[in-house]
Amino acid sequence: MTYTFLGPEGTFTEAALLKVPGARDAARVPASNVNAAMDAVRDGTADAAMVPIENSVEGGVTATLDAIATGPDLRIVREEVVPITFVLVARPGTRITDIRRISTHGHAWAQCRGWAAAHAPDAVHLAASSTAAGALALLDPASRPGDAAICAPIVAEEHPELEVLATDIGDNPGAVTRFILVARPGALPPRTGADKTSVAVPLPEDRAGALMEILEQFAARGVNLSRIESRPTGRYLGHYFFSIDVDGHIQDARIADALRGLHRISPHTRFLGSYPRADGARPVVKDHVTDEAFASAREWVEGILGG
Numbered sequence: 641m642t643y644t645f646l647g648p649e650g651t652f653t654e655a656a657l658l659k660v661p662g663a664r665d666a667a668r669v670p671a672s673n674v675n676a677a678m679d680a681v682r683d684g685t686a687d688a689a690m691v692p693i694e695n696s697v698e699g700g701v702t703a704t705l706d707a708i709a710t711g712p713d714l715r716i717v718r719e720e721v722v723p724i725t726f727v728l729v730a731r732p733g734t735r736i737t738d739i740r741r742i743s744t745h746g747h748a749w750a751q752c753r754g755w756a757a758a759h760a761p762d763a764v765h766l767a768a769s770s771t772a773a774g775a776l777a778l779l780d781p782a783s784r785p786g787d788a789a790i791c792a793p794i795v796a797e798e799h800p801e802l803e804v805l806a807t808d809i810g811d812n813p814g815a816v817t818r819f820i821l822v823a824r825p826g827a828l829p830p831r832t833g834a835d836k837t838s839v840a841v842p843l844p845e846d847r848a849g850a851l852m853e854i855l856e857q858f859a860a861r862g863v864n865l866s867r868i869e870s871r872p873t874g875r876y877l878g879h880y881f882f883s884i885d886v887d888g889h890i891q892d893a894r895i896a897d898a899l900r901g902l903h904r905i906s907p908h909t910r911f912l913g914s915y916p917r918a919d920g921a922r923p924v925v926k927d928h929v930t931d932e933a934f935a936s937a938r939e940w941v942e943g944i945l946g947g
C-alpha cells in the first residue's frame with residue numbers, strides 16, 4: 641500500500657494519515673498540493689491520498705472540494721479529525737517585533753489572524769502550500785522565505801534549527817480539521833451504523849425550487865445533513881454544485897432511496913463515498929425510514945402489481 645498526502649513531512653495532513661491503521665509502516669509519499677495528491681491516486685502512483693477537507697474555523701478546503709467533484713471518479717473511504725495547535729517559528733535570533741512576513745498555509749493564517757494582529761501587527765501573510773512547507777522554507781534562503789512561519793509543533797520538534805517564538809497562537813482553542821482518505825472506486829467500506837455519505841450535486845439550471853427539491857430528498861427520508869456548501873462549477877458565473885455530507889451509508893435503504901431521488905433531479909450527481917464517521921456517532925433512525933420499513937413498502941407495491 642502506498643499513501644500520498646499534502647506534504648512535506650510535518651503537516652497536519654501527515655498527522656491525520658498516521659492515525660490510519662497500518663499507515664505508519666506503509667510507504668508514504670508527500671505531495672506538494674491537494675491536486676497532485678489526488679492525481680497520484682488517479683494515475684495509480686499511490687493507492688490512497690490523505691487531504692484536508694474542512695476546518696472548524698475557516699471552513700471548507702476549496703481545492704479538495706473541487707478536485708474530488710471533477711475529473712476521474714475518486715471515493716472517500718475514511719475520515720480523520722485532528723486537533724489543530726500552532727507555533728510561530730523563525731531562524732534563531734529573530735525577534736517578534738522584527739517580523740514583517742509570516743509564511744504559512746491560508747487556512748492556518750486565518751486561524752491565527754487575531755494573534756498576529758495583536759503581537760506582530762506589521763506582519764503580512766506570505767502564502768505557502770502547507771504549514772510545514774512554509775516553515776521549512778525558512779531553512780532554505782534560496783526560496784526567498786518570510787521572516788517567520790506558522791506551523792504544527794511537530795515541525796519545530798523535528799527541526800531544532802528553528803526557534804519557537806510563540807506557542808498556542810491559534811485564535812480558537814479547540815480548533816479541529818477534518819481530513820479525508822480518497823482512493824480509486826472499488827469495494828465500499830462496509831456499513832458500520834455510524835457512517836457518512838458524501839455527494840456532489842450540480843444544481844439544475846433555471847429551475848425554480850431546485851435546491852428545495854434536492855433537500856426534500858433527504859428530509860422526506862429522515863436523513864440528517866452534516867455539511868452543505870455551494871461551489872462554483874467554473875463553467876460560468878452563477879452555475880454551482882452543492883457538496884453535501886449526510887448521516888448514513890448507501891447500503892441504508894433511506895440513503896439509497898434519497899440518492900435515487902437526487903439522480904432524477906440532477907442526473908450528474910456524483911457519489912463521493914460512504915465511510916465510517918470519525919466520531920462514531922450513530923444517527924437516530926425514525927421507524928418509517930428503517931430498512932425494514934422500506935422493504936415492507938416495496939413488498940406491498942409489488943404485491944399489488946403482481947395481482
Ligand SMILES: O=C(O)C(=O)C[C@]1(C(=O)O)C=C[C@@H](O)C=C1
Nearest residue numbers: 651652653692745747770771817
Ligand atoms: O498545511 C498543513 O499542515 C495542512 O495539513 C493543511 C491545513 C488545511 O488545509 O487546512 C490543515 C490543517 C490546518 O488547519 C492548516 C492547514
